[in-house]
Amino acid sequence: MEATSPSVEYSLEMLKAEAMVTGPVAASDYLIVLPVLVCFIFGAGLLMMRKRVSQQAYFAIPGLVLLFAIDVAVLLKVAAEGPWTMMMGGWKPPFGIAFTVDMMGALFLAVSGFVALACGIYAVASISSTERRYGFFPFMFLMMGGVSGAFLTGDVFNLYVWFEVLLIGSFGLLILGSRHDQLDGATKYCFLNLVGTTLFLIATGYLYGVFGTLNMADIAIKAAAMENDSAVYIIGVLYLASLSLKAAAFPLNFWLPASYHTPRFVVSALFAGLLTKVGVYALIRLLLMLFPAEHAGLAPVIAWIAGLTMMVGALGALAQTDIRRLLNYMVIAGIGTIMAGLALPQIAEVMVAQAGPAGELAAAASTAAGAMQTGLSGSIYYALHSIVVMTALYLTAGVAASLTGSSSLAQMGGLWRSTPLLAALMLVFLFAVSGLPPFSGFWPKVALVRATIIADMPWLAAAILVSGFLMTVASARVFALAFWRPVPEAVEVAGAEGAAVPAPHPAAPAPGLYGPWSLVPLLGLVVFVFAAGLSPEWLARLTDVAAAGVIDPSAYLSSVFGDAP
Amino acid sequence: MTLHDFAVSFFALALTGGLILLCIAFLLTVVRILLGPTLPDRVLGLDVLTNVAIGFIAVIALDSGYTLYVDVAIGLCLVGFLATVAFARFILSRGKTESAIREARVGVDAEAGLEGGPRP
Amino acid sequence: MTMLLFNLVLALMWVVVSGSFTLLNLLFGFLLGGAALYLIREEGNMSYAGRARLGFSLFLLFLLELLKSAWRVAVMVLSPNMNLKPGILAFPLRVKSDAEITLLANMITLTPGTLSIDVSEDRSTLYIHAFDCSDPDAAKADIRDGFEARILQVFR
Amino acid sequence: MTGIEATNGYIALALPFLAAALAPLLTRVLGQHAAWPLALAPAAAFFILFGAVPGVSAGDVFLFGFDWIPSFDIRFSFRLDGLSTVFGLLITGIGTLIVLYSGGYLAGHKDQGRFFSFIFLFMGAMLGLVLADDLMTLFVYWELTSITSFLLIGFDHHREAARRGAIQALVITGGGGLALLAGLIIIRELTGLASMTEVLAAGDALRDSALYAPILILVLCGAFTKSAQMPFHVWLPNAMEAPTPVSAYLHSATMVKAGIYLLLRFHPALGDTALWTTILPAFGAVTLVVGALLALRATDIKITLAYTTVASLGLLVMLIGVGTETAIIAAVLYLIAHSLFKGGLFMVAGSVDHGAHTREIDRLGGLGRAMPITFAAAMLCALSMGGVTPFVGFLAKEEIYHALEYADPYYIALMIAAIVGNALMFAAAFIVALKPFVGRMPETIDHPHEGTSTIWLGPLVLGIAGLVGAMFYTTYHQLFSGPMASAAVGAPVEIGIGWVPHLNLAFALSMATVALGVVIYLLSARLRSGIAGFLAAVGWGPDKGFDQAMRGLIRGAVRITRLLQPGQLDQYMAVTIAVIIAALFGPLIYTGGWPAIPEFPRLHFYEWAVFALLLAGILPVVLATNRLTAILSLGIQGFAVALIFMLLGAPDLSFTQFMVETLSVVILALAMTRLKLSVADHRPLRDKIRAGVLAIAAGSGFGLFLLSIAQRPFDRTLSDFFERYSYAIAHGRNIVNVILVDFRGIDTMGEIGVVMVTGLAVLALIRIRVGPKGARYPDPLEETP
Amino acid sequence: METVLSLAVACLFAAAVYLLTSRRIIRMLLGVVLLGNAVNLLIFTAGRIGPSAPPIIPGGLSVPAGLIANPLPQALILTAIVISFSFFAFLLVLTYRTYEDLDTDNTDEMRLAEPEDEGLPPLGY
Amino acid sequence: MIDDLILILAGLLVLAGSAFAAIAALGILRLPDVYTRMHSASKAGAVGAGMLLLALALTADSTPTALRALAAVVFILLTAPLAAHLLAKAAYSVGYKLGPESVLDEMPPPRPTNVGTDAPNSARNPSPQPAIDPS
Amino acid sequence: MRTIIFRTVAPYLTSLMVLFSIFVLLRGHNEAGGGFIGGLVAASAFGIYGIACGVGPVRRAMYFHPISIAAAGLMLAVLSGVASLVVSSQFLTGLWAFPEILGSEVAISTPLFFDIGVYLVVVGAISSIALALEERDTD
Numbered sequence A: 001m002e003a004t005s006p007s008v009e010y011s012l013e014m015l016k017a018e019a020m021v022t023g024p025v026a027a028s029d030y031l032i033v034l035p036v037l038v039c040f041i042f043g044a045g046l047l048m049m050r051k052r053v054s055q056q057a058y059f060a061i062p063g064l065v066l067l068f069a070i071d072v073a074v075l076l077k078v079a080a081e082g083p084w085t086m087m088m089g090g091w092k093p094p095f096g097i098a099f100t101v102d103m104m105g106a107l108f109l110a111v112s113g114f115v116a117l118a119c120g121i122y123a124v125a126s127i128s129s130t131e132r133r134y135g136f137f138p139f140m141f142l143m144m145g146g147v148s149g150a151f152l153t154g155d156v157f158n159l160y161v162w163f164e165v166l167l168i169g170s171f172g173l174l175i176l177g178s179r180h181d182q183l184d185g186a187t188k189y190c191f192l193n194l195v196g197t198t199l200f201l202i203a204t205g206y207l208y209g210v211f212g213t214l215n216m217a218d219i220a221i222k223a224a225a226m227e228n229d230s231a232v233y234i235i236g237v238l239y240l241a242s243l244s245l246k247a248a249a250f251p252l253n254f255w256l257p258a259s260y261h262t263p264r265f266v267v268s269a270l271f272a273g274l275l276t277k278v279g280v281y282a283l284i285r286l287l288l289m290l291f292p293a294e295h296a297g298l299a300p301v302i303a304w305i306a307g308l309t310m311m312v313g314a315l316g317a318l319a320q321t322d323i324r325r326l327l328n329y330m331v332i333a334g335i336g337t338i339m340a341g342l343a344l345p346q347i348a349e350v351m352v353a354q355a356g357p358a359g360e361l362a363a364a365a366s367t368a369a370g371a372m373q374t375g376l377s378g379s380i381y382y383a384l385h386s387i388v389v390m391t392a393l394y395l396t397a398g399v400a401a402s403l404t405g406s407s408s409l410a411q412m413g414g415l416w417r418s419t420p421l422l423a424a425l426m427l428v429f430l431f432a433v434s435g436l437p438p439f440s441g442f443w444p445k446v447a448l449v450r451a452t453i454i455a456d457m458p459w460l461a462a463a464i465l466v467s468g469f470l471m472t473v474a475s476a477r478v479f480a481l482a483f484w485r486p487v488p489e490a491v492e493v494a495g496a497e498g499a500a501v502p503a504p505h506p507a508a509p510a511p512g513l514y515g516p517w518s519l520v521p522l523l524g525l526v527v528f529v530f531a532a533g534l535s536p537e538w539l540a541r542l543t544d545v546a547a548a549g550v551i552d553p554s555a556y557l558s559s560v561f562g563d564a565p
Numbered sequence B: 001m002t003l004h005d006f007a008v009s010f011f012a013l014a015l016t017g018g019l020i021l022l023c024i025a026f027l028l029t030v031v032r033i034l035l036g037p038t039l040p041d042r043v044l045g046l047d048v049l050t051n052v053a054i055g056f057i058a059v060i061a062l063d064s065g066y067t068l069y070v071d072v073a074i075g076l077c078l079v080g081f082l083a084t085v086a087f088a089r090f091i092l093s094r095g096k097t098e099s100a101i102r103e104a105r106v107g108v109d110a111e112a113g114l115e116g117g118p119r120p
Numbered sequence C: 001m002t003m004l005l006f007n008l009v010l011a012l013m014w015v016v017v018s019g020s021f022t023l024l025n026l027l028f029g030f031l032l033g034g035a036a037l038y039l040i041r042e043e044g045n046m047s048y049a050g051r052a053r054l055g056f057s058l059f060l061l062f063l064l065e066l067l068k069s070a071w072r073v074a075v076m077v078l079s080p081n082m083n084l085k086p087g088i089l090a091f092p093l094r095v096k097s098d099a100e101i102t103l104l105a106n107m108i109t110l111t112p113g114t115l116s117i118d119v120s121e122d123r124s125t126l127y128i129h130a131f132d133c134s135d136p137d138a139a140k141a142d143i144r145d146g147f148e149a150r151i152l153q154v155f156r
Numbered sequence D: 001m002t003g004i005e006a007t008n009g010y011i012a013l014a015l016p017f018l019a020a021a022l023a024p025l026l027t028r029v030l031g032q033h034a035a036w037p038l039a040l041a042p043a044a045a046f047f048i049l050f051g052a053v054p055g056v057s058a059g060d061v062f063l064f065g066f067d068w069i070p071s072f073d074i075r076f077s078f079r080l081d082g083l084s085t086v087f088g089l090l091i092t093g094i095g096t097l098i099v100l101y102s103g104g105y106l107a108g109h110k111d112q113g114r115f116f117s118f119i120f121l122f123m124g125a126m127l128g129l130v131l132a133d134d135l136m137t138l139f140v141y142w143e144l145t146s147i148t149s150f151l152l153i154g155f156d157h158h159r160e161a162a163r164r165g166a167i168q169a170l171v172i173t174g175g176g177g178l179a180l181l182a183g184l185i186i187i188r189e190l191t192g193l194a195s196m197t198e199v200l201a202a203g204d205a206l207r208d209s210a211l212y213a214p215i216l217i218l219v220l221c222g223a224f225t226k227s228a229q230m231p232f233h234v235w236l237p238n239a240m241e242a243p244t245p246v247s248a249y250l251h252s253a254t255m256v257k258a259g260i261y262l263l264l265r266f267h268p269a270l271g272d273t274a275l276w277t278t279i280l281p282a283f284g285a286v287t288l289v290v291g292a293l294l295a296l297r298a299t300d301i302k303i304t305l306a307y308t309t310v311a312s313l314g315l316l317v318m319l320i321g322v323g324t325e326t327a328i329i330a331a332v333l334y335l336i337a338h339s340l341f342k343g344g345l346f347m348v349a350g351s352v353d354h355g356a357h358t359r360e361i362d363r364l365g366g367l368g369r370a371m372p373i374t375f376a377a378a379m380l381c382a383l384s385m386g387g388v389t390p391f392v393g394f395l396a397k398e399e400i401y402h403a404l405e406y407a408d409p410y411y412i413a414l415m416i417a418a419i420v421g422n423a424l425m426f427a428a429a430f431i432v433a434l435k436p437f438v439g440r441m442p443e444t445i446d447h448p449h450e451g452t453s454t455i456w457l458g459p460l461v462l463g464i465a466g467l468v469g470a471m472f473y474t475t476y477h478q479l480f481s482g483p484m485a486s487a488a489v490g491a492p493v494e495i496g497i498g499w500v501p502h503l504n505l506a507f508a509l510s511m512a513t514v515a516l517g518v519v520i521y522l523l524s525a526r527l528r529s530g531i532a533g534f535l536a537a538v539g540w541g542p543d544k545g546f547d548q549a550m551r552g553l554i555r556g557a558v559r560i561t562r563l564l565q566p567g568q569l570d571q572y573m574a575v576t577i578a579v580i581i582a583a584l585f586g587p588l589i590y591t592g593g594w595p596a597i598p599e600f601p602r603l604h605f606y607e608w609a610v611f612a613l614l615l616a617g618i619l620p621v622v623l624a625t626n627r628l629t630a631i632l633s634l635g636i637q638g639f640a641v642a643l644i645f646m647l648l649g650a651p652d653l654s655f656t657q658f659m660v661e662t663l664s665v666v667i668l669a670l671a672m673t674r675l676k677l678s679v680a681d682h683r684p685l686r687d688k689i690r691a692g693v694l695a696i697a698a699g700s701g702f703g704l705f706l707l708s709i710a711q712r713p714f715d716r717t718l719s720d721f722f723e724r725y726s727y728a729i730a731h732g733r734n735i736v737n738v739i740l741v742d743f744r745g746i747d748t749m750g751e752i753g754v755v756m757v758t759g760l761a762v763l764a765l766i767r768i769r770v771g772p773k774g775a776r777y778p779d780p781l782e783e784t785p
Numbered sequence E: 001m002e003t004v005l006s007l008a009v010a011c012l013f014a015a016a017v018y019l020l021t022s023r024r025i026i027r028m029l030l031g032v033v034l035l036g037n038a039v040n041l042l043i044f045t046a047g048r049i050g051p052s053a054p055p056i057i058p059g060g061l062s063v064p065a066g067l068i069a070n071p072l073p074q075a076l077i078l079t080a081i082v083i084s085f086s087f088f089a090f091l092l093v094l095t096y097r098t099y100e101d102l103d104t105d106n107t108d109e110m111r112l113a114e115p116e117d118e119g120l121p122p123l124g125y
Numbered sequence F: 001m002i003d004d005l006i007l008i009l010a011g012l013l014v015l016a017g018s019a020f021a022a023i024a025a026l027g028i029l030r031l032p033d034v035y036t037r038m039h040s041a042s043k044a045g046a047v048g049a050g051m052l053l054l055a056l057a058l059t060a061d062s063t064p065t066a067l068r069a070l071a072a073v074v075f076i077l078l079t080a081p082l083a084a085h086l087l088a089k090a091a092y093s094v095g096y097k098l099g100p101e102s103v104l105d106e107m108p109p110p111r112p113t114n115v116g117t118d119a120p121n122s123a124r125n126p127s128p129q130p131a132i133d134p135s
Numbered sequence G: 001m002r003t004i005i006f007r008t009v010a011p012y013l014t015s016l017m018v019l020f021s022i023f024v025l026l027r028g029h030n031e032a033g034g035g036f037i038g039g040l041v042a043a044s045a046f047g048i049y050g051i052a053c054g055v056g057p058v059r060r061a062m063y064f065h066p067i068s069i070a071a072a073g074l075m076l077a078v079l080s081g082v083a084s085l086v087v088s089s090q091f092l093t094g095l096w097a098f099p100e101i102l103g104s105e106v107a108i109s110t111p112l113f114f115d116i117g118v119y120l121v122v123v124g125a126i127s128s129i130a131l132a133l134e135e136r137d138t139d
């Protein structure tokens, strides 16, 4: 250890003025790192007290409440003041790592905090003491740290790091319990996701090789100056591939149906809500915001991905016997719907190209921009909705499975009679996930259909509607079979072929989950579903701002570089 | 030629010679690792490879003048030892030689220890 | 007491290795050494004096034998037809303490043509692999009169 | 409307929902008598709407609403004109009676409160649907009716038939709804028309648009599914699984009329084109005749009524399709009449079921004495349905024949359909309303009895309404049918038709219809077996088709899903890699970003040697059949990489790489200590070829792109910055370390988070075991002091 | 140097892919290690190979004496190495446990999460 | 002058060390069985690396670096015999045979250890090479 | 591994290696090394100790559960970043103090604590893995 001291105070100050962000930082600016810090501190703290299993919840739940409160505070601050940036370590951009939060990030952040809280409360009753001892809450906090970091960071490599944090956290949650099907599912999940994340890192490596920088705002500026560069295009495609995998978009969606039904319900719920959406978030952030020109070229590809993903998800949902596996596919269908909104910006180019001379050009461009914005806003809205609803569905299904001792549609039943409240909640969530009004999934779907029609992609609009239709069918079947139908006595086997009757799913939580620990979070989630369905304006306005911030990132950029970059 | 010149050029020559010898050493150890035939043979090969790498680092440090590479060498000493210990432990706990495993394989077929020896 | 001394040795090594010869650094090294030794507090059973001598008098012997040994190996490996008569000797031990046995075994390993394989459970026999087992009794005698004797001298 | 009136409008819209919320509570407290206070809600809504009638009949249009989702340009807005107001009156008026009827009908049912809730929700949805102005507001209510009818049809959920009916209704009407949504959105985005008011004001805008045909077809999909046109009608009879009040409500006044409402609503904007006058009458006529025949075939009086509803809807669609002023007037008259008599008849059927405990027509008879009031109500409704004067049904039928009396093959065909359909419906009406009450009472019927006042009140009121409406036809036309028809035509119309028959062609046709109807009534038993025989011979129908379609859909979905999700990791991985390869080469080929051919590299011999070492490590890892060779070779290539790092000036990296690589090999070997891996570990040649192709493609793709990037100029600003300030500000000489702990410290923070979680996850993996094995590995924490 | 490194990266990627597409998890694990190395070398090369002086500021100076190797990729790789090592350790133990419990290292035989003999979902209502 | 001599000495050490390293490598390639190869690895290998580190210590630009190089040498010398011992012990107790040219084995045959869980006893080598003369 | 020779040497080897690891940690800011490498060295040391003397002594030697050590390290790293809140600067801003202790100037800084946190995390997590695996092996 070498003792060093600055020889001349004054020159050090000068250097600091050159290299560092000067001026004091308001305590409220710290909000931007607090989500990550709270997760890490609580995660580490809970790990240090992991022996005291029974007391963990008393720390974990307040921690999650705090996290959610901070997330909401971030959202409010962004709504009031616009995007803001904190430079980690005080180094000037683009040299240090920037944490930049804009409306899109803040929205995702707040909703993720919301579902995490719901899952945390739910977990109190559904997670055994062994699983708590082996780190349920720390895993969850670290995963949430990764999720929050991903939503907040303004640095591509740092985004990779947060991806890894959330991924390893999810690994931990996934294997907790070590049942055999869990191990199998985890194997597939882990290897495939590892490949996906590695691809992200590869793309980032290339990106660094091209731009020499990792700061998103810096990249956005540099990329705008070098349009039609083949390397940038390839990097964009690589990001698309890797994030499609993260988002479980077709044809890289295998890992999700192979694994999401194997851990505890509450874990599935958390995953279903958050993990894929982080991929979508990153896709929007990287492809749409940083490489708009490249994205425009890729939009047709994304449209195909979106359409096929929706179909695969909806058909997959119809094909399942087990309610959890059915929900797996609903997650995928939701991702497809979200991606539909990312397939739009191409028309800016197309329409400008097709539009006639001068006068029409501006009008066409503004229509196109309108479609982009509507579509993207719809996508973000839908993503938020999907986070909440998918979480809610898994949680509700968890209670249902614990009451009936099975998660197989062939064996569940009688819940509408025995637990009408639960059944009603399930019904609301099922209709919401199918995109029926007046629930949260409807408005973004309308926005997406509108945008695709403006963009002259009727087949994509049709895909959205048809997948919604298939989801409605699947939902109605779930409800009729698992909730309306009386408990099958000697499980009547449906169909001439004679469906196999699987044994009760061992992951089904013990009976007795139906109580305040499960209903309180469900009621909280249903409030969102109604609020975003009946009175969607508050959210629509926010997602509109979020979409506008992606399409025209000048506010984002100036929050990083100051007004004159 | 002054002593200094001689020293410098001899040193440079020694470095080149040393590097050549070390490269040969790399090659030979790799051959042993690949040939086996037994697990201890391979482990031994890895042990020698570690030593050769330590030497290589030292020579490169001398060649480039970045003597701080010695730290890398120290690290390699540590893990090299660890590796050998761990493999010895592995051999011990596996409790079988390759030929034993092959014999068992003839009888039982499906199950055996971590496979051994080179294939015919 | 033993530990204190070893701790001091560690502190000195710290100062040497970290290259900062200040009182503070020595103190720091002592603290760190103490901490590192605390980790292995269950194992301290060597005698104080033994270690002191072990540290200084046998080390050179080691080096010398090692060089000879390496040379012998080199010559053998480079000789066109290696005339080997290898085998394993059972060497009855006179030294008894852990430290002595360990030292002897390691020295034997580093001496020409021999390599310690194991100590029997009852600590009475050291099994040695030797390049030249044409006359096992002579080989054993060499060891008994050479290294083992010297170790016994140093330690007792 | 002024502010107060808008408030009233909102109140009317909200009342059903309020009642829905209160229903369970009230029912718990008051039991079946809760119907009375609850009925006040629709009644109040009725009177509020009635307050608008004078203005509306004078041609006023009341609009109210607010910006609902300004971000999406969506309003929550409503329009009270002739069409919507009269519809609203029917919904709330009949709704009031239905609520009362339900009170008696489901008396003592343990879920009566829930039932009330659902029916009020449905009522609210229906009311909103007809009053909505903004297209999206309309659609929201539209889908709400689908959802609530799903709940209502599935109310007796313990029966599979009820569940099937519910799903069928949801699937068909929900599917149509999505088409409608598409249509509405196209209208919205194509023409910018956001509300009904704008659509109606836009004249020919939609008819002239390039997308007229798609719009029309999409809207028709919505309307036809909801209004049960062939072949989408199947859900309607199956919806009879719902309790009778639901049937009465859904199939008289409301849900099924939603499609008719939509057609009438859009008629001024979309109608009177060749497409319109072809599609609608065609579907309508077929539906009319087939529906009526099926009605005759049914033995369950509720089913009979359901099919007559189908037939009536066909008639309405046909008339709207014809689209002349008279035809629209006829449609409107028939619509109102139908709402009254069909609602009444359904309630009668329920009463009969309630009193005689069966709905099978063959087992019914002679109930007239025991249930006189019901009988009277039934006759009132049946006469109206049969088109006998002086009932509103007569006015409708006269006007229908007026509308079709043109000597033109088109009209003649429709006329024949109308006559046949009407005659069949006439017969059906009396089968339901007359047959159970007259003749000999079968012995199976035990103690038939009149229901409570709530039960007979509804049909009676509706029957009398049908009579009163015709008697005071001027007022009737002025207040109700006139404004409604005007709105549907798009221009003020006068309706003159009265209950006094005039001797003209229409009357003659009416008489012929009645005569034919009587004949059919008398021959009904024979006809029934005839139709049944025919259907049995065909052996297939859309209803069966629905099941087949559902099964086919599920089977197809299973097949596709199994194909796409085979459950094998190697296939998943291969596809993933293939996608990555495509992602590399696609744009590389597309944009031509190939690297320039590099010159031969000049390296020191020992650098070559290290690269050779790398290769010597990689090859056996890939090719060795012996796993241990592979693992140790892994160590070799790891050492080589570490040496490369060292040669290129990265001591920290080299250091870490050595440690990590060795540790990897070590723990790999340690963990494999216990694995009794199967010996037969060869890769089939096909696998090898597949893997080899993927490997070469992926490797060359990554390598080429890397080379092309490395050939570009590089911006070293970041590193220059780090070099400059690493020591000066961050007090560190090892720039890499300063980057790790200071410049990019938060990366490292995340990274150690990963490391920590890994430790924990491994612990969890190793310690938690399922089954008895777990007992062998107690938690070490118990042992630690 | 970049050319050779690109070639090395290509070889590492090819080997990694070859192993990752195997049915044997152990092989896949080896592939994961190779993949990690490939990526590390890739990032290193993407940061360009300049002078081979280590990025350490000599004592007495406050900035490097001459040109030095690009430190940023090194830091990034260090982070990546640590992470990929962690993942490797996790996957290894996962494999080990999987093998213990499922008695196979062949992914084709691991059909618990997605069983092969699944029947059709209920076709009724 | 002294520096030059030190440089020459370092050069010699480099040559000798590299040669020892190469010989160690050659040794493990040429020698007949694992036990004889261990001699080569533990002696020549350790000495080779040690000499090269010594050369580094001689020419290092700072004392701490030189001392660290020496520390590395000490560490190697400390661990090399240990490593050889552990490997030899493990190999022998598991039953790896001496090479056919061996003339003596006074060590008792390895008893089945319980470490390797389910190694069937039949699969173990009951005794070392029968060809050995048990003098 | 039950061998007198190894068991005799291993403890001292371990403490030497731990010492070296701390050295690597502390001087990483100026020369090759740092928290991660230091942590790996220390974890290797505990690994050797564990192989030589069994898992029990290692666990007792570490006193705290390794995972708790890792958690404490993470906590330390995070808190050393939060320290900058106190002086109203951006998160993770390095704070330096150069107090004079016993005549020599010592650099104490938040990056140092951060690196110590890294060290502890690595030691804890890797040892935990190694011990868990080793425990399974020896039963």
Ligand code: NA
Binding pocket: D740, D748, D751, E078, E079, E082, G036
């Ligand atoms: Na790091």
Ligand code: NA
Binding pocket: D652, D736, D737, D740, G028, G032, G033, G034, G035
């Ligand atoms: Na470092």
